[in-house]
Amino acid sequence: MDLKLDDDDLNSCVQCGLCLPHCPTFRVTGDETMSPRGRIQLMREVQYNDAPVTSEVVDAFSTCVQCRGCEPACPSSVPYGHLMEQTRETLVDAGKMTPRWQQLALKPLANPRLLQTGSAALAVVAKTGLVPKRLGLPDKIPVRQEPLTASGTDVLMFTGCVMDAWQRDVHRATQRVLEAAGFGVTPTSDMAPCCGALQTHAGMTGDARSLAESMMRSLSQGQFAAAPILVNSAGCGAAMKDYGHLLGTDEAAAFAQRVYDVSEFLADHVDKLEEAFATSGGKAVDLRVAVQDPCHLRHVQRVHEATRVVLKPFVRELVELDDDGLCCGAGGAYSVLQPELAGQIRDRKVSVIEAAAPDVVASANPGCSMHLAQAEVSTIHPMELVDSALNPR
Amino acid sequence: MAGFLGSVRRRITPQGLRDAQQDAAADPVVRLLSDALSADRVRIDGAHRSLHGHDASVFDGGVSGPVCYPTSTEEVQAIMRIAKEHKRNIVPRGAGTGLAGGAIPLGAPIVVAVTKMNRILEVDVENRVAWVEPGVINLDLTKHLQPLGFHFAPDPSSQQVCTIGGNVANNSGGPHCLAYGVTNSHVLAIEVVLPSGDAVMLGGVDAEPAGLDLRGAFIGSEGTLGIATRVCVRLTPNPPAVKTLLLSFASIGDAASTVSSIIADGIVPAALEVMDQRITQAVENYVQAGYPTDAGAVLLAEVDGLAESIEVDAERIAQIGREQGALEVRVAADEAERAALWKGRKTAFGAVAQIAPDYYLHDTVVPRSALADVLEKVYEIAERHDLTVVNVFHAGDGNLHPLLAFDARKEGVLDRVHAAGAEILRVCLDAGGVLSGEHGIGLEKQKFMDEFFTDDDLEHQNRLRQSFDPGCRTNPGKVIPTGHSCADIAALKRVSNEVWV
Numbered sequence: 001m002d003l004k005l006d007d008d009d010l011n012s013c014v015q016c017g018l019c020l021p022h023c024p025t026f027r028v029t030g031d032e033t034m035s036p037r038g039r040i041q042l043m044r045e046v047q048y049n050d051a052p053v054t055s056e057v058v059d060a061f062s063t064c065v066q067c068r069g070c071e072p073a074c075p076s077s078v079p080y081g082h083l084m085e086q087t088r089e090t091l092v093d094a095g096k097m098t099p100r101w102q103q104l105a106l107k108p109l110a111n112p113r114l115l116q117t118g119s120a121a122l123a124v125v126a127k128t129g130l131v132p133k134r135l136g137l138p139d140k141i142p143v144r145q146e147p148l149t150a151s152g153t154d155v156l157m158f159t160g161c162v163m164d165a166w167q168r169d170v171h172r173a174t175q176r177v178l179e180a181a182g183f184g185v186t187p188t189s190d191m192a193p194c195c196g197a198l199q200t201h202a203g204m205t206g207d208a209r210s211l212a213e214s215m216m217r218s219l220s221q222g223q224f225a226a227a228p229i230l231v232n233s234a235g236c237g238a239a240m241k242d243y244g245h246l247l248g249t250d251e252a253a254a255f256a257q258r259v260y261d262v263s264e265f266l267a268d269h270v271d272k273l274e275e276a277f278a279t280s281g282g283k284a285v286d287l288r289v290a291v292q293d294p295c296h297l298r299h300v301q302r303v304h305e306a307t308r309v310v311l312k313p314f315v316r317e318l319v320e321l322d323d324d325g326l327c328c329g330a331g332g333a334y335s336v337l338q339p340e341l342a343g344q345i346r347d348r349k350v351s352v353i354e355a356a357a358p359d360v361v362a363s364a365n366p367g368c369s370m371h372l373a374q375a376e377v378s379t380i381h382p383m384e385l386v387d388s389a390l391n392p393r
Numbered sequence: 394m395a396g397f398l399g400s401v402r403r404r405i406t407p408q409g410l411r412d413a414q415q416d417a418a419a420d421p422v423v424r425l426l427s428d429a430l431s432a433d434r435v436r437i438d439g440a441h442r443s444l445h446g447h448d449a450s451v452f453d454g455g456v457s458g459p460v461c462y463p464t465s466t467e468e469v470q471a472i473m474r475i476a477k478e479h480k481r482n483i484v485p486r487g488a489g490t491g492l493a494g495g496a497i498p499l500g501a502p503i504v505v506a507v508t509k510m511n512r513i514l515e516v517d518v519e520n521r522v523a524w525v526e527p528g529v530i531n532l533d534l535t536k537h538l539q540p541l542g543f544h545f546a547p548d549p550s551s552q553q554v555c556t557i558g559g560n561v562a563n564n565s566g567g568p569h570c571l572a573y574g575v576t577n578s579h580v581l582a583i584e585v586v587l588p589s590g591d592a593v594m595l596g597g598v599d600a601e602p603a604g605l606d607l608r609g610a611f612i613g614s615e616g617t618l619g620i621a622t623r624v625c626v627r628l629t630p631n632p633p634a635v636k637t638l639l640l641s642f643a644s645i646g647d648a649a650s651t652v653s654s655i656i657a658d659g660i661v662p663a664a665l666e667v668m669d670q671r672i673t674q675a676v677e678n679y680v681q682a683g684y685p686t687d688a689g690a691v692l693l694a695e696v697d698g699l700a701e702s703i704e705v706d707a708e709r710i711a712q713i714g715r716e717q718g719a720l721e722v723r724v725a726a727d728e729a730e731r732a733a734l735w736k737g738r739k740t741a742f743g744a745v746a747q748i749a750p751d752y753y754l755h756d757t758v759v760p761r762s763a764l765a766d767v768l769e770k771v772y773e774i775a776e777r778h779d780l781t782v783v784n785v786f787h788a789g790d791g792n793l794h795p796l797l798a799f800d801a802r803k804e805g806v807l808d809r810v811h812a813a814g815a816e817i818l819r820v821c822l823d824a825g826g827v828l829s830g831e832h833g834i835g836l837e838k839q840k841f842m843d844e845f846f847t848d849d850d851l852e853h854q855n856r857l858r859q860s861f862d863p864g865c866r867t868n869p870g871k872v873i874p875t876g877h878s879c880a881d882i883a884a885l886k887r888v889s890n891e892v893w894v
Contacts, residue, residue, distance in 0.1 A: 011750040011802070012746045012750060013746065014449075014742075014743060014745055014746045014750065014751065014752060015447065015449055016449050016490070016551070016742055016743040017449050017488060017489060017490040017551065017554050018551070018553060018554055018740060018743045020488060020554045021530055021532075021533075021553055021554050029509075030462065030506065030508025030509045030511065030528065031441075031462070031508070032441070032444040032445060032489065032506075033440050033441055033444055038444045041443075041444055041447065042440055042443075042444070045443060051439070051443070052439070054438060054439060054440065056438040056439065056440040056441065057439075057440050059440075060440055074743065075675075075676070075679045075740035075741070075742075075743035075744035075746075075747075076679075076743055076744055076745065076746030076747055077679070077747070078746070322536075
């Protein structure tokens with residue numbers, strides 16, 4: 001069948017195999033069908049040779065975490081992420097991938113009221129202990145939360161869907177840090193409920209496009225028209241920076257230019273943070289902190305160095321994980337949909353973390369921290385660390 | 394000459410992926426294999442069989458039978474015994490990064506992928522050896538040894554992905570083999586499962602093991618003598634100091650004569666690598682290491698050893714370079730710059746898709762003194778056939794890698810690639826070169842073996858092979874050319890993609 005993959009993109013792979021060790025699923029299985037090279041070859045077989053889309057072929061595609069760790073490893077810059085997104089879109093449209101219930105499960109993300117209600121209900125159920133552990137939910141889901149309030153219009157702080165429901169405290173910390181650096185902050189809250197990343201990964205590109213369009217409309221009005229949009233979730237930031245590709249318009253490309261990871265933005269203003277730090281009499285956090293680079297920060301946005309720049313003055317010690325940024329297995333909804341592989345991938349990450357022996361792991365992506373927390377790894381968002389240095393309690 | 398380069402991979406016949414699962418499920422061999430391993434480690438679906446029909450080469454026409462993922466010597470033995478009992482062929486496979494088609498399965502054999510046998514079993518620093526399984530990735534081993542002050546010396550460009558088993562099969566080299574020697578110098582003992590199913594130990598940890606050097610015979614045998622299941626590698630101490638120089642030249646000829654002069658001067662650098670302008674541009678586009686993209690060629694020279702001595706060597710290399718017309722001589726300022734330069738060199742082949750979507754990479758060795766002359770002829774041949782050629786190679790030991798970059802979608806381009814490839818090989822042989830430096834013979838060079846070896850040579854090679862594998866069932870149809878090898882080739886060709894046996 002025609003997967004609708006771009007001919008030049010699909011032919012830009014010379015099958016050299018340098019991507020293999022950078023692929024988390026190949027690393028844990030040693031199986032060519034679970035490698036980027038293998039998946040690209042299967043795309044070719046399907047698109048050019050009309051190979052049947054068997055359950056094994058679907059498996060090969062649906063086991064991809066979409067971490068895109070293969071992209072920086074590729075000397076020919078094969079746009080693997082886009083190939084995989086298009087493949088999934090075509091297969092979902094043809095009814096061969098992402099069953100209806102999974103599609104329905106993603107619908108509430110676009111609706112903040114529904115999401116908050118659902119989350120609160122889940123919180124109540126979670127207290128009864130009836131939620132299966134493998135769903136990877138956080139230990140404490142808030143039942144009711146105080147809203148975030150705007151402090152100015154210098155920058156927009158994207159709050160998103162699940163993160164706003166479950167980790168609003170990270171948003172509060174982020175906002176305080178931005179304010180300490182001298183920026184007035186408007187949280188996007190209901191203005192932009194969801195970035196559409198999970199929908200794109202699931203091949204529900206139509207839904208993702210309408211979310212992108214609606215976000216662009218609401219975040220481009222009046223006083224916000226030129227404001228930088230700061231994102232503290234690596235997966236959302238990567239998706240928003242790709243709106244130019246998703247929508248294929250100049251307007252979307254221009255919008256994407258306004259999107260920054262919050263550390264990427266703050267790396268240019270560390271002096272202001274250090275000033276605030278000195279005046280407030282704050283104290284560097286007395287912890288050995290391992291930086292875990294979320295894949296979509298390191299491999300897709302490629303701005304992971306900024307996390308270190310921003311963290312360094314505010315913690316006792318920063319340590320690196322010795323695995324070339326290999327994925328932790330979270331992958332948005334991946335840990336729920338592919339629990340076995342996600343667990344094996346996480347085991348690898350956990351052993352690397354143990355070797356680095358940190359007090360805490362700093363991760364700039366809510367999915368990674370929840371997934372790692374399930375394995376008893378103590379995680380924290382980099383903004384929370386900076387915030388506690390600036391505002392010691 | 395026609396036909397030695399098969400159709401390229403994207404022109405696979407439509408039945409390539411047709412699912413033969415039902416036939417396969419009825420195959421008693423599949424049931425026996427599943428019982429011996431486990432059902433999830435014996436794959437018979439079209440996706441697995443299709444992907445294991447390729448390696449990283451341009452050669453095609455491979456089709457795999459059941460794909461097995463053993464995890465122990467015992468399981469490899471069981472596979473071998475089942476294969477022997479049912480007269481099935483076996484093809485071993487590592488990471489599938491071979492460029493000569495050595496891992497391409499002909500005639501739907503059982504493919505034995507050793508990627509799950511990836512444990513480092515023992516590191517014995519006192520005796521400076523380590524025991525590893527064949528699926529361990531070359532660079533993983535070196536990373537594991539680094540904190541102890543050691544590394545595994547053979548460092549093929551594909552070292553971040555290729556396996557120790559594959560290194561043994563191909564007697565792999567790499568940039569640093571100029572000073573340190575190839576895989577043969579770094580493997581002391583190998584546990585091998587023979588085609589009979591018996592496991593034997595070849596070589597030994599002792600300095601002078603008794604008897605014939607069967608270890609040496611096995612290394613470089615490209616999977617035709619059996620399957621390595623445990624490998625004892627030598628640990629090489631990390632040098633106390635390293636210096637990497639980048640020299641740029643107006644022409645590749647100047648770079649090549651600098652290489653000859655350096656060696657003639659009595660210096661043995663750790664590595665001497667040359668890249669021409671086109672590949673340097675592609676590489677720099679990827680790594681941004683500061684490679685000069687306006688130079689005709691660059692020479693990467695590395696010296697290692699005691700700080701004082703490498704200082705002298707580096708200065709001498711720079712001087713020789715300048716005498717040969719170097720435009721610029723730069724020393725990598727720190728480890729980060731050095732790492733970036735090497736990353737560029739080692740990913741060069743993969744960067745070729747920036748130039749064209751397909752490539753055919755050659756591998757020959759010529760006398761160093763003939764380098765400049767042979768290179769000139771290589772460019773001339775490519776031009777005559779209207780093809781793009783790039784050169785990136787281990788200059789220090791005369792190991793050339795002319796690479797023809799092309800777009801197989803264009804009509805007639807393959808015929809020109811065939812013709813140019815054969816001419817390049819002839820030029821190298823005429824200059825006193827050999828067929829292969831490090832990539833092996835595989836499918837690629839099989840047809841040229843007759844030109845390089847006498848009938849008598851080939852006859853003896855074949856007898857050695859048959860003494861390990863009397864039934865000619867491990868990696869059949871490779872290395873030794875038709876007419877000299879076991880009479881299995883004709884039979885292989887008759888097997889259609891649709892069937893197993």
